[in-house]
Amino acid sequence: MSLNALNTSTAGLQVTQAAIGLVSQNVANAGTAGYVKRTLTSVSTLGNSGVATGTISRTLDAVSLKQLRLESAGAAYTGLSAKVQGQLDALYGSPGSGSALDGVMNAFTQSLQALTSDPTSAASRATAVSAARTVATTISGIARGVQDLRSGLESQLGGDVASASTLLSQIADLNGRIAGTPKSDASTADLLDRRDQAINTLSQYLDVQVSDQPDGSVTLLTASGATLVDHGAAASLAFDGRGALSAQAQYSADPATRGVGTVTATTPAGATIDLVATGAIRSGSIAAAVSLRDETLVQAQRQLDDLASGLSRALSDRPATGTAATANGLTGFDIDLTGLQAGNAVTLGVRNAAGMGRNLILMPTNGAAANPIDPALTDDPTALVVPVDISGGPATFAPQIGAVLGTGFTVSATPGGAAGSVRILSDPAGLALTSASASVTVPTSASDTKTGSGPLALFVDAGTGNGVFTGSFEGGSHLTGFAQRLGVNPAVTADSSTLVDYADTTASGDTARPQYLTAALTSRTLTFSAASGIGGVSAPRAATVTGFTQSVVDARGAASAEAQQLDEGQQIALASAQSRFGKESGVSVDEEMSRLIQLQTAYSANARVLTAARDMLDTLLRI
Template sequence: MSLNALNTATAGLQVTQAAIGLVSQNVANAGTAGYVKRTLTPVSTLGNSGVATGAIGRTLDAVSLKQLRLETAGAAYTGLSAKVQGQLDALYGTPGTASALDGVMNAFTQSLQALATDPTSAASRASAVSAARTVATTVSGIAQGVQDLRSGLESQLGSEVSSASTLLARVAALNGKIAGASKTEPATADLLDQRDQAINTLSQYLDVTVREQSDGSVSLLTASGATLVDHGAAASLAFDGRGALTAQAQYTGDAKTRGVGTVTATTPAGARIDLVATGAIRSGSIAAAVSLRDDTLVQAQRQLDDLAGGLSRALSDRPAAGTAASANGLSGFDIDLTGLQAGNAVTLGVRNAAGVGRNLILMPTNGAAPDPIDPGLTDDPTALVVPVDISGGPATFAARIGEVLGTGFAVSGVPGGAAGAVRILSDPAALALTGASASVTVPASAADTKAGSGQLALFVDAGTGGGVFTGSFEGGSHLTGFAQRLAVNPAVAADTATMVDYAASTASGDTARPRALADALTSRTLTFSAASGIGGVSAPRAATVVGFTQAVIDARGAASAEARQLDEGQQIALSSAQSRFGKESGVSVDEEMSKLIQLQTAYGANARVLTAARDMLDTLLRI
């Protein structure tokens, strides 16, 4: 009996000593990131005559861990979004200040109004040109800042994809060690902690789904189901970054035309998956960087390009509106397209017999524009865009338009009208014409400063050698990136009198041109593209240049505030998930101290049994 008691007490001491050591380890790692509280589960020996050290487990709440990873990915996404949105908002300046976008635009319009008050003043003319130059510099500076942000995200993506690939390889390596380890070894719990910590860190970069395997390993999958880790094998991630980005550098599914990098996963079997094209990454900082680079900042660039295009064409174009016409039972419009240049879109409103309406955009070209032309690069992304070759001059306008419109339309010159005037008719019972309009650029070149009292190419495209901006598609869209290329016409800067003189015989005090230029910015309604996001998802925005500028600033401020609010909410959610996980799986020093007291009591009890057994043996030996 004494020998049994001796064995039982000895086993009890060993288990208690191991448990005390585990409590000490828990307390020592109470502040260690990723450490999960350890527990010891003793097991009964054969015949229930004692205990033995069993498995060392971790107090892990799988549900709270899953939620923690989900919120970690979400917080990384909203955090980066809020940061970049704030940086983008700062590029526009503080609204209402002199150096902000609205401030320089208001100063420019005021300078034109002052010039209209005293057109003979050389100082007023110089001030107006200087204010115009400030507008161009401000718009181009903001646009360049947008591309700098995109380039920074491109670089960040390369770094984070590399880090994520390293973490995948680490998880796979830990899988191999855990699958072959004994669950009773303390080192196994350490390996599990290391793997969980690696997955938690990985969740900051991309959202992953974790699946437990029977051998103790885990598999990692993307939200779309692509396998990144399977037991001891991991996919490698790569990013083919393009360095400094331009406005023309955008994401496309075609590797040959793609101007930015993409994230590619290469499986152990050698298969390659484009994780961006497949939408496999939906949260985390990598998904946020891709979204910001390819959507948010591209739209910001488009807003600036539309603003630059509107600013230029408001001052250089004449509006051409169709007037109702009919002949031989057909009805439609006469429209004067005299002076039409490549890029001066002619918009026709059409409605079929079912009453469904749509815009038909005739895009004048000189034969070097892409065919088809992407409607997303026009004002209306839902329109049907039809290129029209006008290289033959005004006398050919009617014939060329008739060719591209085809049957169902009757196109001719306007009887008694100018060579460029066109009559477009259709059968209203089959396909009714509901409207016709165009914006015709009057100056044929930047040097043509005497094109008329209401038109002046004050702003030009520095990227085409200072040419007049018409919205042309020759060799690609001239609108894309125009904000960076916006510049004041050198001919106007060299002779500020052109701000007033619109003809060889203009009187020195003539206010016609200054008033027309000021009205073009503050009173003339232009159509700005739906792609800018100001008028809605698919609705063009009708506004003055000054009104559109304010709308851009308002939209930018609202987007930044919304991103900040989303991030604040997500950070609260992350904090709650961390608190819940810490409460369930973290170390409570008070709880461990209480457990230590219990173990010390048990240790003392076993020691007393051991002492009693020894005394009994001594007594028996002396008999």
């Protein structure tokens, strides 16, 4: 019996000593990121006559770990979004300040109003030119800042993708080592911790689905089901970055037209998948960077391009609105298109017999525009855009329009109208015409300043030789990136009297042109594209230039505030997930110290039994 007691107490001491060592390890790693609390499970020996060291296991809450990874991906997404939205908002300046976008626009409007009061003042004219130059510089500066942000995201994507690819390789390597290690081995717990930590870090870059395998390895899949890690094999991620981006550099699923980098995965099976095109990455910093680069900042660029376009054309264009006309039972409109230039879209409202309405946009070209023209680059992305070749001059407007409209429409020169005036009719019982309008650019060149008491090409396209902006599609959309190229007409800069003198015989003190320019900014309602996202993305927005400017500033501030609120909420969710995981799987020093006291008591008890057994044996041997 004494020998049994000796063996039992010795085994107990060994198990207790191992447990004390494990408690010490837990306490020492209480603050180590990714460390999961270990526990020792002892087993009884044959006949329950003793105890032996069993397995070392991790106290892991799989549900809390899954939630932690989900919230980590979400926090990385909202964190980057809030950061970039804040940086974007800062580009517009503090609303109402003199250097902010709305502030410089208001100053420009006030300078024109002052010029209206005293058109003979050289100082007033100089102030108006200077204010116009400030507006152009501010808009182009913000637009360049938008592209700088896109370029920064392009660079960050390269780094994030490379880091994620490295983590996939590490996880696959750890899979192989874990599968070949006994589950009860203490080193296995360390490997599992390292793998979990690698997956946790990976989840900050992209959201992944984790599946445990019978051999102890894990399989990682994207949200769309593409395999990233399978046992000891890992997919490799690559990003074909394009460096500095321009407004024309945009994402396309077609590699031939794509102007930005994309993320591709070469799976363990050898397949190559475009993770952006397939929507495989939905959260994490990579998904946020792609969304910001290809959607948020592209829309911000479009808002600025629309603002620059509206600012330019409000001052240089005359509105052309159709007047009702009837003939031979057909109804429609007469519209004066005199002076029509490439890009001066003619918008026809049509309604079919079922009462369904839609816009039909006739896009004038000189024969060098793309066909078809993307409706998203017009004011109405739901419209049917039809190119019309007007290179033959005003006499060909009616026959060319008739040719592209085809049967169901009757098109002719307006009887008794000016050259370029067109009558468009249709059968009201079939495809009825409900409206007809256009915005016709009056100046044909930057030097064309004597165009009557109204239009003036004050703002021009400085990137194309100071050409008058018409919205042309010749050689590509001139709207895209126009904000960066916005400049003040050098002819006006050289001679500020052109702000007042609209003809060789303009009387001194004539206020007609200053009044026209002021009203064009503050009173004339223009149509701004639905793609700008101002007021919704399903319909064009009607507003004055000053009103649209304020809407852009308000939209930017609201988007930044919303992104910040989302991030704050997501950070709270992440903190909650971290706390829950830490409570279940982390090390509590208090609990470990309590456990240590219990182990010390057990150690002392086993030691006393061992001492008693030794004394008994000594006594027996002395007999």
